[in-house]
Amino acid sequence: MKIVLAIVQSIDAPVLVAALSAAGHQSTLLSTTGGFLRSGNSTVLTGVAEDGVDEVVDIIGVHCKPRVERSGTAPRAIQPGELQISPPSQVEVGGAVVFVLDVERFERI
Numbered sequence: 597m598k599i600v601l602a603i604v605q606s607i608d609a610p611v612l613v614a615a616l617s618a619a620g621h622q623s624t625l626l627s628t629t630g631g632f633l634r635s636g637n638s639t640v641l642t643g644v645a646e647d648g649v650d651e652v653v654d655i656i657g658v659h660c661k662p663r664v665e666r667s668g669t670a671p672r673a674i675q676p677g678e679l680q681i682s683p684p685s686q687v688e689v690g691g692a693v694v695f696v697l698d699v700e701r702f703e704r705i
């Protein structure tokens with residue numbers, strides 16, 4: 597068994613989870629935060645037999661689209677009453693960052 601761990605944009609997550617479910621795959625949706633943008637994203641965990649991994653990854657690919665997001669550093673106080681604001685730049689986020697992990701043991705109790 598494997599765990600497919602997919603970090604996706606939150607806007608894509610509900611449709612992705614519904615598509616996985618329609619294809620017979622159970623999943624768990626976690627609310628997460630990206631370390632770079634510090635904005636919310638979503639992590640979808642799907643436990644699947646090894647021969648189902650490609651199907652799960654394909655479903656992720658269909659439903660998670662790359663988008664360009666602004667990346668600005670939070671304003672920083674340099675002196676009382678003065679803020680230093682870095683110019684925003686743009687980064688492409690997603691469609692999805694996918695890790696496939698081995699599962700040593702699975703039980704439903």
Ligand code: 2BA
Pocket residue numbers: 603629630631632633634635637687688689690691692693
């Ligand atoms: P964030 O860390 O908020 O990163 C959002 C996007 O910012 C990234 O998109 C990437 O395009 C850019 N980025 C990230 N770190 C950067 C840096 N040090 N310098 C310049 N640009 C940078 P994605 O690569 O599509 O990643 C989307 C989200 O997936 C990430 O959100 C993070 O939550 C997660 N992620 C990506 N790679 C990961 C990894 N190796 N381990 C764990 N989580 C990862």
